[in-house]
Amino acid sequence: MSSLSRLRGLFTSNPSFKSKTNILKSTSTNKKPLPEEVDFQNVVNKFKESSESHEFRKKRSIYETTVRRLAKAQKYSMIEEILESQKKYKDMSCEGFVIRLIYLYGISGLVDHAQKLFDEMPQFDCERTVKSFNTLLSAYAYAKNFDKVVEFFREMPSKISIQANEVSYNIVIHAFCEMGSLDLAMSMVDEMEKNGIGPTFVTFGTLLDAFYKNSRYMDGEKIWALMESKNVEPSVRCYSSRLRGMVSDSRISEAVELIDEMRQKGLKPDVFIFNTLIKGFCDDGNMQEAKHWYDELKKHDCSPDKITYMTIVPFLCKEGDLDMAMELCKEAINRRSLADVAVLKCVTDGLHKEGKTEKASELLKLGKSKKYQIDNI
DNA sequence: CTAGGGTTAG
Numbered sequence: 280m281s282s283l284s285r286l287r288g289l290f291t292s293n294p295s296f297k298s299k300t301n302i303l304k305s306t307s308t309n310k311k312p313l314p315e316e317v318d319f320q321n322v323v324n325k326f327k328e329s330s331e332s333h334e335f336r337k338k339r340s341i342y343e344t345t346v347r348r349l350a351k352a353q354k355y356s357m358i359e360e361i362l363e364s365q366k367k368y369k370d371m372s373c374e375g376f377v378i379r380l381i382y383l384y385g386i387s388g389l390v391d392h393a394q395k396l397f398d399e400m401p402q403f404d405c406e407r408t409v410k411s412f413n414t415l416l417s418a419y420a421y422a423k424n425f426d427k428v429v430e431f432f433r434e435m436p437s438k439i440s441i442q443a444n445e446v447s448y449n450i451v452i453h454a455f456c457e458m459g460s461l462d463l464a465m466s467m468v469d470e471m472e473k474n475g476i477g478p479t480f481v482t483f484g485t486l487l488d489a490f491y492k493n494s495r496y497m498d499g500e501k502i503w504a505l506m507e508s509k510n511v512e513p514s515v516r517c518y519s520s521r522l523r524g525m526v527s528d529s530r531i532s533e534a535v536e537l538i539d540e541m542r543q544k545g546l547k548p549d550v551f552i553f554n555t556l557i558k559g560f561c562d563d564g565n566m567q568e569a570k571h572w573y574d575e576l577k578k579h580d581c582s583p584d585k586i587t588y589m590t591i592v593p594f595l596c597k598e599g600d601l602d603m604a605m606e607l608c609k610e611a612i613n614r615r616s617l618a619d620v621a622v623l624k625c626v627t628d629g630l631h632k633e634g635k636t637e638k639a640s641e642l643l644k645l646g647k648s649k650k651y652q653i654d655n656i
Numbered sequence: 657c658t659a660g661g662g663t664t665a666g
Contacts, residue, residue: 337657375658382659413659420660449660456661485661516662523663554663586664618664 319349323357327364336370339379343386350387358387371403378414385418393418412441416450420457428454445471449481456489464489465502478509484517491524499524515541519551526559534559548579554586561594569594570603583610585618592622596629604629605642612649620651 326345329335349358362380370376377400384393397415400407412435419427432451436443448471455464464486468478483506490499503521506513513521518541525534534556538548553576560569573591576583588611595604608626611617623646630639 339657370657373657378658408658410659415659417659444659446660453661479660481661483661488662514661519662549662551663558663584663589664621665 317352319352319354319357322349323360326361330361330365330368333370336365336368336376342379342383346383346387355387355389358383358389359392362392366403372405374400374405374408374411377403377405378411381411381414381418385414385421388422390418390422390424407439407441409441409444409447412436412439412443413446413450416447420450420454423457425454425458443474443476445476445479445482448476449479449485452482453485456485459493461486461489461493461495461498468505478506478511480506480511480514480517483511484514484520487517487524488520491520491527494527496524496528512544515546515549515552518546519549519555522552523555526555531556531559531563548581550576550581550584550587553581554584554590557587558590561590564598566594566598566600582614583616585611585616588616589618589622593625596625599629601626601629601633601635605638608642609645612645612651615649617646617651620646623651 322345335341345361346358349355349361362383365371365376365380368376377396381393381396384390384396393415397407397411400411416428416431419425419431428451432443432447435441448467452464452467455461455467468482468486471478471482483502486502487499487506490496490502499521503513506517518537522534522537525531525537538552538556541548541552553572556572557569557576560566560572569591573583573587576587588607592604592607592611595601595607604626608617608623611622617623623642627639627642630636630642
């Protein structure tokens with residue numbers, strides 16, 4: 280077995296690893312170690328050993344999976360051990376490789392290490408372009424150190440003669456939005472244009488999301504119009520933000536019209552779009568439309584996800600359609616898309632109330648077979 | 657080997 284597949288095996292052994300809410304007690308038949316019992320040092324050693332291979336070092340995803348897992352377990356010194364050990368390879372002169380390491384320090388919250396790596400790049404004969412600059416900006420944004428994002432953005436380019444680009448601006452705009460400085464964020468669009476950088480669909484998508492989220496619906500519509508006037512084509516994500524804005528502004532029929540508009544443009548509504556509509560109709564108590572959009576979701580080869588089930592199943596229970604609630608709950612379990620056992624519990628509670636104890640235990644059995652923690656139901 | 661925006665929750 281190659282070292283790569285050995286590592287993969289280590290990481291795919293426990294499916295309940297994927298989500299915090301899904302880390303549930305295993306049954307006695309499960310001999311595999313629990314997440315907290317994983318021998319992380321062994322993982323680190325294997326990783327370092329595998330890193331000797333140039334082929335292994337090309338695999339971006341295994342680096343990310345490993346680091347995310349260690350970060351979740353708060354094994355920060357091990358992350359450091361893995362990432363620092365990469366410095367001995369000649370790949371360090373490739374900006375792409377270093378970007379990956381900066382990014383990994385960023386998602387681990389080790390932003391000082393990310394900064395240090397960026398500072399060290401010249402020592403590795405590695406050219407620093409706007410891309411590594413942006414990666415470091417993102418690392419500060421990820422750590423919610425927004426002041427530093429702005430400071431770094433304002434000061435660094437002149438120091439190391441890097442030109443900020445649209446991506447840099449998008450990161451800073453996002454940071455301003457997160458700080459609640461929406462107008463400042465908006466003013467950055469003018470600054471971009473002054474510097475000859477055209478705002479993109481990501482720029483507008485970021486702004487739209489922030490304005491709608493903060494209930495500034497009118498301003499949101501103005502931004503949409505501005506985007507159109509600049510002939511920037513909105514992405515599905517842009518539509519998703521606007522649709523969410525309309526739904527929370529109780530303009531759900533306008534939101535529905537947006538679906539046709541998207542389709543006319545050849546854009547495919549995705550699960551975020553459908554979930555928003557389903558949620559909107561559930562909140563309105565409109566079971567027929569909620570079901571309709573659940574059907575639409577499936578009709579357009581789009582898969583329901585945890586959010587979908589979490590939204591619609593409790594709603595169906597509340598409205599008394601326990602047959603469909605149970606059907607969807609089974610589906611969620613089988614697809615491993617049950618985000619919370621509370622969803623299952625509301626179905627079994629409903630079934631018990633109707634005296635359908637047999638169906639309730641059938642559902643519980645299914646949940647147990649998929650190793651969901653249901654002892655407390 | 658390379659940087660940026662989105663849903664749920666009592």
